[in-house]
Amino acid sequence: MSVTRIQPKRRFSFFEWKEIFEYRDLLYFLSLRDIKLRYKQTSLGVVWVILQPLVPAIIFAVLFGNFARLPSDGQPYLLVVFTGLVPWSLFNNIVGRAGVSLVGNANLMSKIYFPRIIIPLAAISSVVVDCMVGMVVLAVLMAIFGTVIGWHLLFAPLFILSAFMMGLGVTLVVSSLNVYSRDFGYAVPFVLQAWNYLTPVVYSSELIPKRWIFLYSLNPTVGLVEGFRWSILGTQSLNSTMLVSMIVGVGVSLASGMMVFQRIERGFADIV
Amino acid sequence: MSSFNDKPSDLAIQVHSISKSYQINHLRSQPDDDDSHRRSKRWPWIRSPQKLRHETFWALRDVSFDVPRGQVLGVIGRNGAGKSTFLKILSRITEPTTGLAEISGRVGSLLEVGTGFHPELTGRENIYLNGTLLGMRRRQIDDIFDEIVAFAEVDRFIDTPVKRYSSGMYVRLAFAVAANLEPEVLIIDEVLSVGDAEFQKKCLGRMQSLGEKGRTVIFVSHNMDAVTTLCDRAIIFESGRIFFDGSASEAADTYFQLLSQQKKGDLEYIERGGTFPSTLRRVESRYVPNSMPKPQSNGSVEIFIEGILPLSAVASSKYLTLAIGVNQESGARIGTYLASQSDEPIQIVDGCFSYSFLISTLSLVPGKYYLDVSLINRGETLDSVQKCASFRVPPSEQQHFQISDPSWGPVRFSCVGYNCNPLPPRTS
Numbered sequence: 196m197s198v199t200r201i202q203p204k205r206r207f208s209f210f211e212w213k214e215i216f217e218y219r220d221l222l223y224f225l226s227l228r229d230i231k232l233r234y235k236q237t238s239l240g241v242v243w244v245i246l247q248p249l250v251p252a253i254i255f256a257v258l259f260g261n262f263a264r265l266p267s268d269g270q271p272y273l274l275v276v277f278t279g280l281v282p283w284s285l286f287n288n289i290v291g292r293a294g295v296s297l298v299g300n301a302n303l304m305s306k307i308y309f310p311r312i313i314i315p316l317a318a319i320s321s322v323v324v325d326c327m328v329g330m331v332v333l334a335v336l337m338a339i340f341g342t343v344i345g346w347h348l349l350f351a352p353l354f355i356l357s358a359f360m361m362g363l364g365v366t367l368v369v370s371s372l373n374v375y376s377r378d379f380g381y382a383v384p385f386v387l388q389a390w391n392y393l394t395p396v397v398y399s400s401e402l403i404p405k406r407w408i409f410l411y412s413l414n415p416t417v418g419l420v421e422g423f424r425w426s427i428l429g430t431q432s433l434n435s436t437m438l439v440s441m442i443v444g445v446g447v448s449l450a451s452g453m454m455v456f457q458r459i460e461r462g463f464a465d466i467v
Numbered sequence: 468m469s470s471f472n473d474k475p476s477d478l479a480i481q482v483h484s485i486s487k488s489y490q491i492n493h494l495r496s497q498p499d500d501d502d503s504h505r506r507s508k509r510w511p512w513i514r515s516p517q518k519l520r521h522e523t524f525w526a527l528r529d530v531s532f533d534v535p536r537g538q539v540l541g542v543i544g545r546n547g548a549g550k551s552t553f554l555k556i557l558s559r560i561t562e563p564t565t566g567l568a569e570i571s572g573r574v575g576s577l578l579e580v581g582t583g584f585h586p587e588l589t590g591r592e593n594i595y596l597n598g599t600l601l602g603m604r605r606r607q608i609d610d611i612f613d614e615i616v617a618f619a620e621v622d623r624f625i626d627t628p629v630k631r632y633s634s635g636m637y638v639r640l641a642f643a644v645a646a647n648l649e650p651e652v653l654i655i656d657e658v659l660s661v662g663d664a665e666f667q668k669k670c671l672g673r674m675q676s677l678g679e680k681g682r683t684v685i686f687v688s689h690n691m692d693a694v695t696t697l698c699d700r701a702i703i704f705e706s707g708r709i710f711f712d713g714s715a716s717e718a719a720d721t722y723f724q725l726l727s728q729q730k731k732g733d734l735e736y737i738e739r740g741g742t743f744p745s746t747l748r749r750v751e752s753r754y755v756p757n758s759m760p761k762p763q764s765n766g767s768v769e770i771f772i773e774g775i776l777p778l779s780a781v782a783s784s785k786y787l788t789l790a791i792g793v794n795q796e797s798g799a800r801i802g803t804y805l806a807s808q809s810d811e812p813i814q815i816v817d818g819c820f821s822y823s824f825l826i827s828t829l830s831l832v833p834g835k836y837y838l839d840v841s842l843i844n845r846g847e848t849l850d851s852v853q854k855c856a857s858f859r860v861p862p863s864e865q866q867h868f869q870i871s872d873p874s875w876g877p878v879r880f881s882c883v884g885y886n887c888n889p890l891p892p893r894t895s
Contacts, residue, residue: 199559202562228585
């Protein structure tokens, strides 16, 4: 017979992976709830998921590609923008949507016990679905433009996974700190906006002057976007600095995310 | 602690000196240490956390007891005695500050009916979501799905969003999920206060059968009838400690005694509403006879109100309004007096206020009257307490004729002037 021990937690303890695994059905149904609720009572439903990245991508392609004639590594500008939007929105929406998830589910946390990490994970699931739809749209666009794919396509999942893990790490920090101080909830959209401009989402990092490129490459999300773009379009802008800072970024954000979350998770119900 | 590990197998729950403390923050009028003062000067735009005075509050103090397997244990106590905190600790929602508890067997805790229910989702979807929240696996819910639907009597509407349910259906469905959970240890808080009488009976029956099946149940309630019929044993919490531990019927007697000792004017244990339901701390009232023996004027009522404002209301306290309702003994409202800041300023010092005033009782007939008090800030009800104070209008000696029949109404009209001239003849 299982025995539940209730006592003050030690200062440093690890995630109880086994318990999280036992609650996997809850993760499934909470994710289902979040996904269903997003498009319930909309008549267009999944069309919104397609329109959301496509419309801004077309606007940016026309503005920057046709009018401003920004460099595009010799690729159609719409594809340059779209290959930027797929990994960036994955990262951006994970942080944006899951960052407020704990506060938004305060009623659950104060009434029932379950591993708290399920809440941000469930919030992320709808973002992952959006990302998959985005990739299908990307595939269609590639077919329309007749993009030649090469061996580097094999690396595409690696960059998507990196975007996911970096987003997860950042959102664990943000969502748990947001429980203590709602300042984080306000700061996140603002910081993400600025971060968006420092990442080659709607432009190619070809645009960055040579003397600034090293400093620019230290931003870990630059590697995410240029890496994904390289794996799809075979563009030349990716450099080793971008890759290294991306890998370091993934490691640091995941580690700090888990540390911060498990460290203060026990106090959520008393504070939220 | 080694003896704790090799426990006898017939104990379902062992609680070993559990304590829980909270930090309470009070607003200080002036930051009185130099450091914080300097800091707030340098960074005036950052709200200094130093302004808060911390106080440690022990919600639970050294609680220990054992529950043998198969026992139905009632937990009773006044509001704020520590019952809810204790349940939250047992259900692992919050951690104890010190102490240890062990529960053997699968625990199901039900602190609220329908946790996680979402109005947009269908009955079916909500059953699965709520069931997994309560710790069930999807397969287990598949197995008992039909039972849940039958118990809740909602089979025709199972694929309808629950926002279209009547409130009775909603509650039945929510309870049905938990009632069919069948854990080895069940922790329930006040769930019987919802639903209609018939459904409550059904729920009580369900809990009784759980107990007969050898499941351990911890049941928190204010309903002494339910506690005495269902429970083998009951514990009374008082100020975070165990005040009484014994048979359910003895516990009920002790609890009633405890309630009758409540201090006069003390609002701590009165049920209340509002967004900050502990703002009002004390309400007292007494009848003051009129010094001038004029037959048409009664005396007045002196009302004294004391409270502590929540931090968020202190800044906008100039909009505070006190609404004082005067009720008959039967509960019918006679009238309401509004005291707003613009008329008679309420003095607020450090967020605390006390307010004392006289209101005229017009011509109330002799009898006992009760007061309801609400504190309103810009249309938001901060706190409201009902029947929190009373006064008695004594029979007056000048009146030759006393109204004694309640059907005559609470107000005695008196004449304030008359005209002796005969009425002009009607022109027809």
